[in-house]
Amino acid sequence: MENSVLSMHNVVKRFGEFTAVDEISFSIPKGSIYGFLGPNGAGKTTTIRMILEIIKPTSGEISVLGHASALDVRNRIGYLPEEKGLYKKMKVWAIIQYFARLKGMDKKAAKDQAWLLLEKYGLKDFAESKVEALSKGMSQKVQVLSAVAHEPELVILDEPFTGLDPVNQTVLEELITGMAENGQTVIFSTHVMQHAERLCDRILLIAKGRKIFDGTVAEAKATIPRRVTIETADDIKDLHAIAGVNEIVQLAADPSADSTVAQWQLQISEQVNPQDILRTCFDRGINLNRFEFTEPSLHDVFVHLVGDDAREHEFR
Amino acid sequence: MMKMIRLIAWREYMENVQTKGFWLTVMIFPVIFIAMFFLTTALNNATPTRYYLLIDQSGQYEQAVATAIAREHQRRIMQEFVGYLLENRKDTNLELMAANARSTTDQFIDDVDADQFAALDAFLNDGGLDFALTMARPYLKDNAPPFEQPKQQFIEATLPSQVDVNGSPQEIIAALRPYLTGDREISAGDESGSLFALILIPADVDQDISRPGAIPQTPDTTKGIQYWARNLTDSRLPDAIGNSINNVIREREYVSLGVNTQLVRNVQRTRMPLNQLDPTAEAGEEAVSMADTLRQFAPMGFVYLMFISLMQSVQYLLANTIEEKSNRIIEVLLASVTPHELMMGKLLGIGMAGLTTIGAWLLSFYLFITLYDNNQTELISQILEVILGSELIPWFVFYYFAGYALYSGIFLAIGSLCDTLKEAQGLMMPMILIQIVPIASMFFVVLDPNNTIVRAMSWFPLFTPYIMMNRAAADPPMIDVIGTTITLLLSILLVLWLSGKVFKLGVLRTGQPPKMLELLRMLRSKI
Ligand SMILES: Nc1ncnc2c1ncn2[C@@H]1O[C@H](COP(=O)(O)OP(=O)(O)O)[C@@H](O)[C@H]1O
Ligand SMILES: [Mg+2]
Numbered sequence: 001m002e003n004s005v006l007s008m009h010n011v012v013k014r015f016g017e018f019t020a021v022d023e024i025s026f027s028i029p030k031g032s033i034y035g036f037l038g039p040n041g042a043g044k045t046t047t048i049r050m051i052l053e054i055i056k057p058t059s060g061e062i063s064v065l066g067h068a069s070a071l072d073v074r075n076r077i078g079y080l081p082e083e084k085g086l087y088k089k090m091k092v093w094a095i096i097q098y099f100a101r102l103k104g105m106d107k108k109a110a111k112d113q114a115w116l117l118l119e120k121y122g123l124k125d126f127a128e129s130k131v132e133a134l135s136k137g138m139s140q141k142v143q144v145l146s147a148v149a150h151e152p153e154l155v156i157l158d159e160p161f162t163g164l165d166p167v168n169q170t171v172l173e174e175l176i177t178g179m180a181e182n183g184q185t186v187i188f189s190t191h192v193m194q195h196a197e198r199l200c201d202r203i204l205l206i207a208k209g210r211k212i213f214d215g216t217v218a219e220a221k222a223t224i225p226r227r228v229t230i231e232t233a234d235d236i237k238d239l240h241a242i243a244g245v246n247e248i249v250q251l252a253a254d255p256s257a258d259s260t261v262a263q264w265q266l267q268i269s270e271q272v273n274p275q276d277i278l279r280t281c282f283d284r285g286i287n288l289n290r291f292e293f294t295e296p297s298l299h300d301v302f303v304h305l306v307g308d309d310a311r312e313h314e315f316r
Numbered sequence: 317m318m319k320m321i322r323l324i325a326w327r328e329y330m331e332n333v334q335t336k337g338f339w340l341t342v343m344i345f346p347v348i349f350i351a352m353f354f355l356t357t358a359l360n361n362a363t364p365t366r367y368y369l370l371i372d373q374s375g376q377y378e379q380a381v382a383t384a385i386a387r388e389h390q391r392r393i394m395q396e397f398v399g400y401l402l403e404n405r406k407d408t409n410l411e412l413m414a415a416n417a418r419s420t421t422d423q424f425i426d427d428v429d430a431d432q433f434a435a436l437d438a439f440l441n442d443g444g445l446d447f448a449l450t451m452a453r454p455y456l457k458d459n460a461p462p463f464e465q466p467k468q469q470f471i472e473a474t475l476p477s478q479v480d481v482n483g484s485p486q487e488i489i490a491a492l493r494p495y496l497t498g499d500r501e502i503s504a505g506d507e508s509g510s511l512f513a514l515i516l517i518p519a520d521v522d523q524d525i526s527r528p529g530a531i532p533q534t535p536d537t538t539k540g541i542q543y544w545a546r547n548l549t550d551s552r553l554p555d556a557i558g559n560s561i562n563n564v565i566r567e568r569e570y571v572s573l574g575v576n577t578q579l580v581r582n583v584q585r586t587r588m589p590l591n592q593l594d595p596t597a598e599a600g601e602e603a604v605s606m607a608d609t610l611r612q613f614a615p616m617g618f619v620y621l622m623f624i625s626l627m628q629s630v631q632y633l634l635a636n637t638i639e640e641k642s643n644r645i646i647e648v649l650l651a652s653v654t655p656h657e658l659m660m661g662k663l664l665g666i667g668m669a670g671l672t673t674i675g676a677w678l679l680s681f682y683l684f685i686t687l688y689d690n691n692q693t694e695l696i697s698q699i700l701e702v703i704l705g706s707e708l709i710p711w712f713v714f715y716y717f718a719g720y721a722l723y724s725g726i727f728l729a730i731g732s733l734c735d736t737l738k739e740a741q742g743l744m745m746p747m748i749l750i751q752i753v754p755i756a757s758m759f760f761v762v763l764d765p766n767n768t769i770v771r772a773m774s775w776f777p778l779f780t781p782y783i784m785m786n787r788a789a790a791d792p793p794m795i796d797v798i799g800t801t802i803t804l805l806l807s808i809l810l811v812l813w814l815s816g817k818v819f820k821l822g823v824l825r826t827g828q829p830p831k832m833l834e835l836l837r838m839l840r841s842k843i
Contacts, residue, residue, distance in 0.1 A: 052651045071654065079651040085643025089331055101323055102652040147648070 003030040004063075005154055005185040006051060011060030012207075013046050020046045023060070028187065028202070033180045035196035037302065038190035038206040044189040045082050047206070048158050051187075052079055075104040078152035082159045082189075085138050085205040089133040093118060095131060096146040103150040110149065117145045119169065128137060137164050142173065148179065155179060157188040161195050173199055192299040203298070207306045217298065224296050224304040228266045228274055230281070231290035235313045236264055244272035261289055320653045324661025324666065332632050332669040341628050346680035365471040366512035368505050368553065370533045371481055371488060373519040377541075377561050381515060384560030385470050387436070392466050394439050398428050404460035405452075421455045422446070433585055439835060473504040473511060485518055485542065496544055496661060513545035514555055524832030585727055614703045615786045616758050618712045619672065622785060623755055626719055627748075630727040631672035633662060634740055637731030653818040659812075663724050670720065697698055711788040719781030723747070729799050729815035733835075754782035765790035774800050777807035 007027035013020050021043040021053055028034045036044045049055045051062060053070040065073045083198055086095055096114035101107060118127045121141060140163055157176075161169050176186050176199055190196055196203055196217075204222060205212040213220055225246070230236070239245060251263040266277065274293040282289055296304075332338050369387075372378045376561040401421055429436045439448065449463065475481065479491045490670035490811040502511045524539040541552045541561065570577045640646045649658055687696045726747060754761075754773070761770050765787040774783045774792075780800045784792070818835070 025442075039492060049647075053521060054650050068652075074652055079650075081644050081647040085645050087327075087331065087639070087645065089334065090327075097478065098327060099648065099652070102320065102649070106564075168721070180561035 004028060005030045005065060005285045006187070007063050010046075010088070011047070011050060013043075013050060013055070013059045013064060014058045018031055020209050021050070021057070024204075024206065024209075025060075026204050026211065026302045028185060030185055031180060031183050032185060032201040033176060033199050034185070034187045035200035035203040036187065036206065037191070037193065037196050037203050037298070038212075039191055040190075041208075042191075042206045044206065044207040045158055046209075048082075048156055049078075049188075049191060051156065052077065072250055076148070076153045078103070078147045078150065078155045080144055080147040080157040080160055084136075084137055084143050084163065086131045086143055086146075088130065090131055091127070092123065092129055092131060092134070093127040096142065096149050099146040100145045100149040103152070105150050108249045113149050116146075118149065119234075121145060121175075126235070128193060137168055138198055138312070140164060141168060141171075148175075151182075151184070153184060155186045157186070159190060160188050161190060161192060193302060197298045205302060205305060207295075213301075220298060220301045221296050224301055225267045226270065226272075226274075226278055226296065227294070228268060229263065229290070229292040230262055230266070230288055231263045232281075232286055232288050233260045233262070236286060239266065239280060242272075242277060242280055244269040245277070248295050263290075320657045320660045321664060324649075324653065324658060325665035326431050326639060327382075328636060328662055328665025329668045329672075331636070332666060333672065338669065338673070339366060341840070342676045343676050345677050346684065347622075348710055349681070350684060365467065365507075365509065366470050366510050366553075367502055368470055368513040368515065369473050369475060369492070369502070370515045370517075371475070372515075372517040373482065374517050376522075376523045377517055377564060380560045380564040384556040385553070387440075387560070388470065388556045389466075389468055390440060390444060391432070391436050392469065393445055394428065394436055394448075395432075396412055397445065398425055400463050402456075402781055403456050405455050421452050424451070459539050470512075473502045476502065485516055487536070488516060489514075489544065490543075496546060498546070499547055509818060513548065515557060516542040516544065518542070522565075524749050583785075595628060607637075610699055611708070611811050613762055613778050614706065615788050617703075617756055618708060618757070618788075619782050621677075622712070622716055622781065623751060625670050625674055625716070626723055627786050628673060628723050629666050629720060632669060632702075633666045633724050634727050634731040635737060636662065636666070636742060638730060638734060638737055641732065642735055653663075656816060659728060659819055661815055662728065663721070664766050667720055667723065706789070708788055711785060714780040715785045718804055718808060722777065722781070722804070722811055723751075725808070725815040728817040729822065732815075732819040750778050751782070754779045754786070757783075758786055761786040766792060770782040770798055775803060780804045807838050 004027045007025075009025050011024045012022060023213070024043075030231045036047065038044050046055070050057045050062060051070060052074075053062075060069075062068070065071045065076055067073050070077060090098070093114045095106070095115065097110040100110035100113060103115065115124075115127065118124050123138065123141065126134060126138065131142065134142065136194075141219070144157070144160060147157070147181060160172055160176075164172060173195065176188065179186055180201075188195075189201075200217055202214070202216050205220070213223065229251070236248070239248065245266050245268055247267040249265050249267075251265055268274070278291055281291070370378060370381050372381070375552075398786065405421055405510070417798075424435075427438065442448070445463075476491070476495070479488060481488075483491075491516055492511065495502045496514060498510045505748065522543060541557070543557070565690065567577050570580055640649065653661075671727045681700075685700070727744070729744045730740055733741065757770075757773075761783060764770065770783065771792075774796055775777050781804070784797070785797075785798055
């Protein structure tokens with residue numbers, strides 16, 4: 001791809017006999033927010049470490065910012081590892097400055113940037129405190145800031161939302177969208193689909209080291225059938241006639257509910273407008289207790305694509 | 317690249333220097349040193365007055381005992397006077413020796429050093445302290461304080477009235493036992509204190525004189541002079557009394573045998589000087605001076621300094637590496653710098669912290685001897701001058717850095733393999749034990765620096781910095797110097813290369829430290 005920031009081609013990583021990453025290929029366009037999704041142990045962290053060349057792939061090719069080795073462009077990359085930690089004895093501003101300087105910023109600029117970020121993200125009062133005095137969530141925020149302080153072209157965040165409260169999760173989401181608007185490319189991994197759904201332009205789904213899907217969120221959702229659920233006491237055979245309704249199944253009745261009322265699930269094709277079904281019911285005099293059309297969530301997509309494997313992993 | 321190493325080094329340095337432990341180590345040595353200094357001075361001056369009782373039933377030896385005690389006092393005066401001279405003479409020169417002594421004071425100091433008893437005779441013969449003071453005056457500094465005589469240490473107590481001087485020894489001892497054990501105090505003039513010693517000379521003591529050729533008799537503690545004292549370590553008094561009484565009876569024997577005692581005394585005072593010479597010194601400088609002796613023992617100080625400082629440094633190295641590992645900061649670092657840069661930065665930063673410690677020690681030492689002037693410190697500063705002026709310093713600098721590179725490389729690898737300090741302790745232990753060997757043999761090495769075992773030990777790279785430093789003052793053979801240096805440098809390169817590998821693989825792994833087999837695999841793997 002022309003403006004690809006990162007691409008992997010048939011990358012494999014084995015630890016002894018165990019294959020943690022199995023023939024993964026994908027490519028990330030510049031300026032996008034890209035999500036690595038998958039259950040625990042899927043191989044997300046391993047993939048990220050290979051991108052950063054902290055570990056080397058067993059086989060396959062990786063190209064980062066147009067270079068074969070991330071080490072050549074490491075100052076243009078920002079990285080937040082999965083396991084969070086900072087030097088406990090250092091002052092908050094100094095630690096952001098230190099990591100920014102390790103990425104080639106000069107002393108003064110790094111210090112100014114540290115203070116700017118701390119002020120922007122409400123941590124100014126803690127700037128002179130030592131890291132050990134911060135709460136876990138706060139120190140994680142500081143670590144995110146220290147990963148992006150040098151305004152890298154490519155930001156890689158491994159499970160950045162884990163351990164943050166909902167308020168700070170929102171703050172982090174804003175930080176990520178802000179960076180994308182700024183033209184920076186953001187990759188983050190998560191096993192929580194909601195964040196990915198809200199943020200990502202594109203996603204990579206992996207399970208057990210294998211790529212399941214790679215593409216836009218809309219494309220992902222298109223991979224599973226759309227469904228309408230209705231609840232009625234009337235006969236619904238007329239609905240079969242609607243073009244695009246592929247299948248109707250009766251759902252198991254709720255024992256406590258009125259036994260005369262039944263629940264049905266209609267599988268509809270992509271081009272069908274759910275409004276048409278509603279109109280047909282109205283025209284044929286089918287009295288609806290309930291009519292529900294929900295867009296599939298990424299979670300549904302995942303369960304659909306990964307099947308039993310996903311349930312086996314049990315999202316945590 | 318250099319920039320990153322500097323940055324990492326500086327952070328490591330600052331973090332170490334800001335810990336309490338660092339300053340504790342920095343402070344502890346000067347504090348201990350100064351405390352010991354004052355303690356020994358205080359102990360010297362604090363020896364209390366000791367009261368003794370002499371009961372001479374034979375009536376023959378009272379004079380001899382008094383002489384012995386007076387002589388002992390004179391000996392102390394003489395010794396303290398030598399100390400006073402060393403501190404206060406005008407041009408102090410530790411390089412002086414008997415052969416090139418330029419003044420009578422130097423001669424005097426050397427005589428005392430060589431044979432205290434002969435020197436004491438001469439001292440008393442010449443007129444004692446008064447003469448010595450007159451003799452020394454021209455050589456003393458203008459601002460020298462007057463010499464303070466030590467107090468009389470042994471003072472005769474008054475016999476308690478209930479004791480019968482003519483009673484049997486058993487009765488006398490029974491009556492005086494409470495005083496000797498400290499249960500009762502004895503008076504002496506207007507003072508009182510515990511009775512330090514009782515010297516009891518029975519009436520028939522002369523029957524117990526033993527002569528060569530006599531039939532050996534079973535030892536009998538009731539025979540001869542009885543010296544009763546609780547303190548068994550201070551042997552000055554019994555020695556002096558024994559010598560003195562023996563002189564008296566020997567003199568009597570001479571007279572009874574018709575020998576001229578004056579001749580005998582003269583013969584006894586004849587002596588042959590013995591000069592210690594150093595075959596490696598240049599012609600004309602073979603004589604061994606005090607400075608030479610100092611220089612010979614100085615390496616021990618350096619070896620010790622090196623050991624303490626290295627142990628401190630590697631401890632930090634280990635702790636810091638483990639912190640980074642358990643925090644997983646290491647991953648961020650490795651995404652920013654190469655393992656090589658990280659390792660070098662750490663080694664450099666912590667090495668600087670070690671040098672700071674040594675610097676702080678030397679500085680506090682220097683401040684102490686300059687600020688606390690005009691005392692024994694003068695002598696210490698002269699000693700220091702000799703050491704600093706010797707060729708030992710470059711040796712120390714070289715072996716310090718070499719030892720640091722070698723050991724820190726090993727400890728860094730250990731740190732990178734462990735998740736907790738506790739795990740690391742197990743792996744550290746053998747490394748510390750290895751260093752105990754050269755430290756424990758320090759004294760032995762100084763005494764016999766070029767002996768075969770010592771030479772062989774020098775070739776073991778982990779010992780080389782310590783043992784070669786230890787031998788530094790003894791001009792080790794060229795082959796040893798060059799050979800061990802080459803093996804040492806090669807081992808440093810090897811250790812740093814291997815530990816770089818282990819470090820790179822180790823820092824990312826978690827869980828138990830690897831088994832030997834896994835470690836070997838790590839070392840063989842190519843990264
Ligand atoms: N250094 C390693 N040695 C052996 N196995 C590893 C190592 N790192 C990861 N793995 C294994 O690889 C798999 C993928 O791990 P990881 O990439 O951390 O998953 P994720 O980040 O998606 O939760 C896991 O089964 C893990 O146990
Ligand atoms: Mg992970």
